[in-house]
Amino acid sequence: MVQPLQNEDARSVQMGMDIDALYRNYRTYAFSIAYRMLGVISDAEDVVQDWFAEMQSKDMTEIRDVKAYLAKGITNRSLNVLKSARKQREVYVGEWLPEPLVSDYDSPERTLERQDAISYAYLVMLERLTPMERAVYLLREVFQYDYPAISEMLGKSESNCRKICSRAKKSLNSEEIRIDDHPTLDEGNKRKLIERFIAAFERYQMEELLELLSEDAVMISDGGGYTRSAIFPITSRKRVLALLTSPKAFKELRRWEAVLTEVNGEVNLVFLLEGQLKGILCFRWASESNRIQNLYLLLNPYKLNHVQSALHE
Structure with missing residues (x-):
C-alpha cells in the first residue's frame, strides 16, 4: 500500500525545497494516483506535469502535509479528466481497456510497479466504478487516507465518503477481486x-x-x-x-x-x-x-x- 506523507516532508518545503526537489521527491507518488485514476499513461503524465507547473507560482510554506495536498490536487484534476474521458469512450469502438505498464526501465513508473503495483486485472475492474467512487476508494483503500482527509480533499461529508467507498467495495467484491488479487499463486x-x-x-x-x-x-x-x-x-x-x-x-x-x-x-x-x-x-x-x-x-x-x-x- 502507498502510505500518506509524514509531516517531516512539509517541514522540508518550509525549509526551502524548490519545485525541482518537490518534483523529484513526489513525481512517482503523483503518477501512482493519476495512473490508477485514469488508466491512461499519457493522461496521467499530463495531470502530473500540470500540477507541478501550477505549484511553481504557489507559496507552499503554509502547507502542513505536502503529500496530502498533492493527493488532493492530483485526484481532483484526474476526476475532471476522467469525467470527460468517460463521455468520449461512449463512441469508442469495442471494449475499452486501460493502458498497461512494464517494469523494464528506469522511471517513476518502474518504481510504482515494483513497490505497490495493482494488477492489470484490478485496474480493469476499477472501470466499473463511477469517477467519484474510484477516487474515494483509491484514496481510502490504496493510499490509506482517513475519511476526514478524503472529505477535505473531495469536498464531501465524511458520511458521504463512507457510503461512496462502501458502494465501491460492493461493486468490486461482486467481481471477487482484491488489491492483492490471487496472492496464493506465485x-x-x-x-x-x-x-x-x-x-x-x-x-x-x-x-x-x-x-x-x-x-x-x-x-x-x-x-x-x-x-x-x-x-x-x-x-x-x-x-x-x-x-x-x-x-x-x-x-x-x-x-x-x-x-x-x-x-x-x-x-x-x-x-x-x-x-x-x-x-x-x-x-x-x-x-x-x-x-x-x-x-x-x-x-x-x-x-x-x-x-x-x-x-x-
Missing part, C-alpha cells in the same frame, strides 16, 4: 501456467486449453477500431475455447513471438514481430482453481506505444 507458477497456455494456443491443443480455462472464463479484446478484434466480451469457457482454437481468429497472433514480461507488476505476455510490439495479453487467475478467469488482449496500436518505447530503453 510468479513462478504463473510463468509455468502461461507457458503451458501459449504452447497449447500455438498448437491448437483444445484439451490443454480446456484444462487451463475456468468454467466462466471471459476474454476481452481492445483493438480500438484500428485492428481486428472482438467487439464484445467473449463469455464462458466454451466460447473462449472456440475463439482460441479458431484457425482464422488469431492467425497473426500465432505468428508473433510471445515473450513473458512483467506487466503491471505481474508476469504476462507481449507479442512481438521483428522487435515491434503488436499486442499484450494479460491474465486474471481464478482464486481457487489456479485456472484462467479472464484474458485481456490489447491490440490498439496507440495503447502500445508507451510499452514499445519502454521495452527498447
Whole structure:
C-alpha cells in the first residue's frame, strides 16, 4: 500500500525545497494516483506535469502535509479528466481497456510497479466504478487516507465518503477481486501456467486449453477500431475455447513471438514481430482453481506505444 506523507516532508518545503526537489521527491507518488485514476499513461503524465507547473507560482510554506495536498490536487484534476474521458469512450469502438505498464526501465513508473503495483486485472475492474467512487476508494483503500482527509480533499461529508467507498467495495467484491488479487499463486507458477497456455494456443491443443480455462472464463479484446478484434466480451469457457482454437481468429497472433514480461507488476505476455510490439495479453487467475478467469488482449496500436518505447530503453 502507498502510505500518506509524514509531516517531516512539509517541514522540508518550509525549509526551502524548490519545485525541482518537490518534483523529484513526489513525481512517482503523483503518477501512482493519476495512473490508477485514469488508466491512461499519457493522461496521467499530463495531470502530473500540470500540477507541478501550477505549484511553481504557489507559496507552499503554509502547507502542513505536502503529500496530502498533492493527493488532493492530483485526484481532483484526474476526476475532471476522467469525467470527460468517460463521455468520449461512449463512441469508442469495442471494449475499452486501460493502458498497461512494464517494469523494464528506469522511471517513476518502474518504481510504482515494483513497490505497490495493482494488477492489470484490478485496474480493469476499477472501470466499473463511477469517477467519484474510484477516487474515494483509491484514496481510502490504496493510499490509506482517513475519511476526514478524503472529505477535505473531495469536498464531501465524511458520511458521504463512507457510503461512496462502501458502494465501491460492493461493486468490486461482486467481481471477487482484491488489491492483492490471487496472492496464493506465485510468479513462478504463473510463468509455468502461461507457458503451458501459449504452447497449447500455438498448437491448437483444445484439451490443454480446456484444462487451463475456468468454467466462466471471459476474454476481452481492445483493438480500438484500428485492428481486428472482438467487439464484445467473449463469455464462458466454451466460447473462449472456440475463439482460441479458431484457425482464422488469431492467425497473426500465432505468428508473433510471445515473450513473458512483467506487466503491471505481474508476469504476462507481449507479442512481438521483428522487435515491434503488436499486442499484450494479460491474465486474471481464478482464486481457487489456479485456472484462467479472464484474458485481456490489447491490440490498439496507440495503447502500445508507451510499452514499445519502454521495452527498447
